[in-house]
Amino acid sequence: MLSTLHPLPKLVICCVWVMASILIFDATFQLLAIGAVAAALIVLERRSPLMVVALMVPFALFGFGFLTTSVLFRHESDYALRIARETPFGGTALSAGLVLFLRAIACGMASALFVLTTDPGALVKAMMVSWRLSPRIGYSLFSAMHLTRDMASEAQQMRMARAVRRGRPPRRIPGPLEMASLVVPLLAYAIRRASRTAIAMEARGLGAVPRRTVFAAPRYRPADLVFAVSAVTLLVLAAGIAGSAPNTLSKIVSTCLK
Amino acid sequence: MLDTTTPVASWQDVTVRYPYQPHVSAGPATMAILPGERLLLLGPSGSGKSTLLQTLTGLIPQTVLADVAGTVTLFGQEVGARHPAQWASAVAQLFQNPEQMLCGMTIEDEVAFALENQGLSEPDIRCRVNAALDGVGFSSAQRSRRTTTLSGGEKQIVALAALLAQHARLLVIDEPTAHLAPAAASRLRRLLMAAPATQSIALVDHRLDGMLGLIDRVVTIDGTGRVVDGGEPRGFFRRCRGMLAALGIWVPLAAELDAALAAAGIVLERPPLTMEEAIDELVALPQPQLALALAVSRSFMPRHCFAGRDRGLPGEPVAVLSEVHCAPPFGPVTLRGVSLAIRRGERLAILGPNGAGKTTLGATLAGVLRPRHGRRTGALGGLCLQNPENQFLTATVRDEVLAGLDGAAEHADELLAGWGLAGLGERHPLELSEGQKRRLALAAVTAGPARPLLVLDEPTAGLDAAGEVKLRQRIADLAEQGRAIAIVTHDLDFALRACPRAIIVAEGRILADGPTAELLSDQALLARADLEQPAVMVLGRWLEQGLC
Amino acid sequence: MNTQNSWTLREILIVAAIGATFGFLYLGWVQVWLISQALFGPVTMDVMMGFWFIASIVAAAIIRKPGAALLAEVLAALIEVMLGSPAGLLLVLAGLVQGAGAEAVFAVTRWRDYRVPVLMAAGVGSAVFSFVYTWIRFDYGALAPGLVVAMFILRCLSGALLGGLAGYWITRALYRTGALSGLRIDRDWREARA
């Protein structure tokens, strides 16, 4: 469902949500944002709830750093507290770390939603049509975005080749040393692939004609408007709920801790 | 109107030297392609065919750095006058390695890319993309798949569709059939045959059995890249068979038979290009000659089928798959319930259509790829990957073979020379011609640590006749030592010569398992698996029918 | 050939590839940093900061044209955000500042000198720029002056070593793989050896 939407409104909406998460320093709002993204992924995209939870893990790990930092080191919590006081919806947060923790997850999930439901090809095409992005830059971005996806299978190929040479079957999951030893070969692969793509694209005439057609570019449809309006409404609602009962969650947590 | 005298493309004393190389890599070459002509460029591996083709639109030296001397002219204009991209509307190019061609888009976008760059209208592009993909037989369900998830042959098919969709005046095609199943290669031939007469084609290929009917003229270059001879194909192969063999260039089987008959004093009226043509000629012979021709043909047969003792069956198994599900890395399961055992000294051919899962099965058999379900027993085998580039881990050719040789440096040079790679020891493995890369990969794997099992994935792709002879001989040596060898291949003539046993993989399982010659004479089975009878078997069938 | 400062398609694609790969690696480094920070305290950030400058060093050392350092660093930050870096969109700004720091040093050499000291200086440039940025963002003025000086020195050292020197090592290792043939670095290094 979300994957069939036009990438640009989706991009703008996701950015707006991320911005809101950064500006609204409030645990309730962050929780609502996380819930909204998770619900969108589960209901609209039919992803399994387990997968959505797994998705949160890396962001949670990152966010956990904020939590510990703000609990253990005064400097960061000072900063966070100050931010908390400055933001209009903030109020006096007792546990700024918790908000930072949730914010990390909320921002991460909003970006993840976009990445998971958007095809880089469609994104680049849309940018070339709507934002007049130059095809050279567009296709460079395109191959960069795909590169990160193809890195895993290339690494697997290399591990197979090494296993053959060593005579030991590859381990199921590479250890940290093996991973480190793959950095330079993978970088070399990335550069080689870029060189090769350049030759292929020039051989097939990229940049020969000033006005290039964009084939099967995504088109705007009523669903995009529906999505944009409902996403913004939801955002306003969430902000409203957070504003009417500022930091209820933080209060509950801190009372429990006491 | 069609001007048939001014060439569409010509090379005048062209030599190419790659940067920092002591010697010239290709040329001096002087040749031309006439309008509407279908030219075949023959030459041993590493002679500079791909290099010369890439000078045609100025990719060399404008995008790929190299020193080019002499003049290349395209449609009457000096090629350097335009950027390579600006020639793309008139010249469509297929690179030798399909991975070099594709940019990681979806299949459909990949075909549309060149058309977008020409600024064609969208409905026009849609129409051409559909026609091209229908032509090569890609179902519409697959068209939004990314090309990085395709099998080697499927990649080549997509690259070909992209080439054909361009409707360019000149097609430059470098080894289009190396990874295609025989039936897919035939489809391609029919597509090229149907090309309009105004379209010129420059073709390079090693394995040509089907392609020759298409060709108007052959040009041969020798190992140093100099043009040595050429002409209309029928007469050419009869006249120059000896020279071609000496250069290590592949000669069609029908021309070999023609020569064998000539040695016995029978001169066919029309030099045959295919086995079918040869048989037509033979049938028309008067009686005393026919009997002699039958005798010659019968003695011709065994030279091109597996001969020698088959020591495979009695040995103990070196690798066993039992009820295994095979899947490519990060891909879905492609083969289900596979049970297969390979024994000491056995030579097994793995055949089947493109995308059937042969590569996946090969890697699973070697023990490199974990089965998704079921068990594999046996020690880890050696594996030569379908794309040799994926196999190179070091920075020089010598290090690549040394990795297996336990440091015996003198031995390395000897080994390289044996595979026709003398003098390339210091070169980076990726700065070789495609055939040289293949030979390097084969040299490294077959000389490497003594594994009980070796799996070779498409070992003949990119090899010239000399390379193939070397490969067959090496395989025979290894089998003699008791090593088991599994060969994934589309070259059925090669399979027939090298392997007494074959399996056919199709429809998500092992469709058949048995003696190669037997499987390859089962017409119904071949049709199901996108295979075609190899040229020798065509002759064999005729001989059998002649007997009854 | 290859003398002007206009970029070829190959070079643009290579910078994009470098940006993407390092964006990926940066995200991994974030995890390492978090663990160390939990163990050793807040100054850890300054010690480890240098690695986040490495994309600009490597890209500049390979491409050797104006803008390479800046572009690679911004792209790496963009990819990091796309891959879901929790630091959010502000990371792109940080990338811009860090890339500009390295670019400024290369600009001083008029984009002609890419020897190790210059690369290390570029790492220091990134460190200085990023220090100013974090000063404003995290209000370092409120901290004890001694601590700020220590943080500044540590960050510059980290920029020189983890950014400049490690960037040089990676570039050299890449050069050995042959992937850089035909690029400016290839020409310069061969000339230097001849």
Ligand SMILES: Nc1ncnc2c1ncn2[C@@H]1O[C@H](COP(=O)(O)OP(=O)(O)OP(=O)(O)O)[C@@H](O)[C@H]1O
């Ligand atoms: N990038 C490169 N740098 C240096 N030398 C190269 C490079 N590419 C090819 N060569 C050399 O140039 C010569 C011609 O190579 P080319 O690829 O044109 O051969 P080819 O006739 O197409 O061979 P094949 O049939 O194996 O594809 C070979 O000797 C090869 O080693």
Ligand SMILES: Nc1ncnc2c1ncn2[C@@H]1O[C@H](COP(=O)(O)OP(=O)(O)OP(=O)(O)O)[C@@H](O)[C@H]1O
């Ligand atoms: N990463 C992947 N994701 C999805 N599908 C894949 C992936 N890799 C391979 N496949 C599919 O798995 C099937 C088997 O691939 P495999 O490479 O084993 O085919 P093959 O028989 O070797 O074909 P070919 O003769 O063309 O080399 C193909 O249909 C291919 O499209």
Ligand SMILES: [Mg+2]
């Ligand atoms: Mg070639």
Ligand SMILES: [Mg+2]
């Ligand atoms: Mg295969």
